[in-house]
Amino acid sequence: MDNIAYFKEQFDRLDSPDALSGLRQSSMNSFSNLGIPTTRNEEWKYTRISSLFNREYLINNTTAITAADIDTIALPAHATANVIVFINGIFSNEFSAIRSAGLSLCPLEEAASNEYKSIVSKHLNHSSQYLKDGINALNTAFIHGGIFLHVHKNKVIDQPVYIYNITDARNGHVLSQPRSLVYVGQQAQVNFTEIYHTLGTAESLTSQVMEMVVEQDAIVEYYKIQNEGKAASQVSTTHIRQVGKSLVNTVTITLDGGIVRNNLHAIMEAEHTEAHMYGLYFPDGTTHIDNHTIVDNAVPHCLSNEFYKGIMDGQSTGVFNGKIFVRKDAQKINAFQSNKNVLLSDNASVNTKPQLEIYADDVKCSHGCTVGSIDEESLFYLQSRGIPRKEAMALLLQGYATDILEKIKLEPVRTYVEELIAKRLLVETV
């Protein structure tokens, strides 16, 4: 099927004249040039997504989601949190609720022409400088129902912000393309948890782009939980620009899905910026999980620390590609990266590529990566104390995952994830 023609047709159907139509049009043009990335593209070498584009998707279709649907997937303390809901990629005012003072939200199209105009024009679509592929361009070409979220300066947002990306695939294959731009003002503090859910059994693809701008002295926690079914695939981009000296912690937990690709970027544009990226991927069956991260150190005195752990079971595949760039004259950079993998099955595989590109001399950069399996001796030790092998295995894996899970500072969310993993291990161990 001719993807370009299909999306062009959809583009013409949906396009409406507003402040973003110029950006949409130029992105549609780049999509036409770039097309869907193939494995010949170095960034997609290990992830074949052409199979996701051999069907016609419904785009921006209307759905009949009810409050009951939301309840089934709600995170703990949903009722008191700030809730942002996207349904099939479109922001849903009905199910969203901003409860904290210091948070304001408006449609992206509106923000592009009101007082946020300069922020939007400066930061929206900055991710395209790092993602020169058709997927990112396609999302931008279909910016409809996106949001602009402003975290006001000097505000500590006491309630977490939950972002739900819900895809309703009960009436056919759906492509959702949520888009958001988050602006975190000076000295603000905020905590995001993003979660994905697909209803129905048809195939769905969520191609999401979130761009975040973090100002001086701001502190951001950002957690992503991906635990959809095998029919749900995702390309999820989180592009964080640290324009002032700030601290960002991210934790990405991926437990299930069809093909899941995460792009996580920390672009450090101010001195003394700090970013920590943690990730746990635990695919089974035929799931394919691909984590691509970029830490771009453009200025001196930055610190980044990256730690990703993977457990591959069944016929699943794990991919990790971490890139650290140290630009010219960005001296005194400390950048660390570590990737550890456990293979539980001979049909599972892992491809990892920790990559350093360094153009300054006074830096400390390191990366390490390991691939192995569960230590037989540890298993034996537990077994010798009367713990059945399968439970012993679960214990060891939980311990292995703890390194990452403990980085989730929001306790209810951490417990929620721990339960998901316990359930997974128990299901497997019974």
Place this chain on the structure above:
Amino acid sequence: MKSETNIMDEKLSIEQAVLSDYKYGFVTEIEADEAPKGLDESTIRFISAKKNEPEWMLEWRLKAFRQWLKMEEPTWANINYPPIDYQDIIYYSAPKQKAKLESLDDLDPELRRTFEKLGISLDEQKRISGVAVDAVIDSVSIATTFKEQLAEVGVIFCSISEAIQNHPELIKKYLGSVVPATDNYFSALNAAVFSDGSFCYIPKGVRCPMELSTYFRINAENTGQFERTLIVAEEGSYVSYLEGCTAPMRDENQLHAAVVELIAMDHAEIKYSTVQNWYPGDKDGVGGIYNFVTKRGICHDSAKISWTQVETGSSITWKYPSVILKGDNSVGEFYSVAVTNNYQQADTGTKMQHIGKNTKSRIVSKGISAGFSNNSYRGLVHVNKNATNARNYSQCDSLLLGDKCGAHTFPYIEVKNSSSVVEHEATTSKVGEDQIFYCNQRGIDTETAVALIINGFAKEVMNQLPMEFAVEAQKLLAISLEGSVG
């Protein structure tokens, strides 16, 4: 801790370097027999006819050439260079000789002097060191020493052209078996136009009594060197092979596209060491050799291949010595020191393909960049589904001297077997100020201190080199980095 004399030696060599820059940059006035510039089928027929090759060899070359025409030059490496005009290269250049030589003593005296300047006086080699040398100048093999002694134990060590004439059955069987003619752009080009190289065959159970060595030199202007090396180690045999290379200083770039194939049968061991010191270009990055090399070995059951390389020369190095660990219990090793200075670019590393069970590989790569240079490590560790208990350890460290250079790491790790253990670690740092201070404080000046630290940094690899090379390699390291400290 190094003795003081050693430090003095190193210092001396640095001072020498200040005066001499690239000391191998001389040109020898030897009349050469050259093919006309350019590349088409007639060039290949010309080369083949010159070498008096059998029909099957010509066919093999032409097949490679036709394939090459359909291929595109690779662009994925982290290097930049202006497009190469493949029609502006002389593909065959042989020093003219009057009559066929009976022994080494009949060698052109001018040529002999070249080798003496290079520090491999053939006479001396013959007498003292006991290293058998096959010297390749421009494109053809000039002299092979120690042939008789080697023949006594059944080792065949000769130029590849001779092997094509005298041992066609071996060449037919093994040439292109590890690096197929059409493997990649440069190997296809090499297969089409290679003019000489070394061939080495170690029979079953023989431990080669001496180190075998080849010295490559590009002498004539506008020529490319396309040599091809083939080493076959039969069951249970052992050989240690050394390769060195130099070229004159010229302000245009010259192309060097070699192919090396190693075959280690059951329980055999091949140790292959390279000290690559092609002309790196001048301080402004003018001239120098483009070194585009394909090196690959295959290990059968319980065999071992070990690559050691010291890369200090070439304006561009594009080289990935690889090991296919096909047999069970086979071992692959890769030790590398790559030094880049001024405007040199290196994109080098290795590939370890684990196919057999209980296969092991070890990668130690040390990159040192200075000046405006860029140094990349690019390596692949691939563990097949059936490679039970495969084990890999990789370590790649980069050292930066100066704030205008770059050090990059592109490791690819692909594991499809759950019983395998793969580890990779990499660090990038500069020479520590506290380390220098410590040396200064004890009366060692900064330049010597840096030489000390770098030698320590590279030691793990240097230790793998045979004695004769280790000394030379250490000096080369110091020379290559001369002037980059301060």
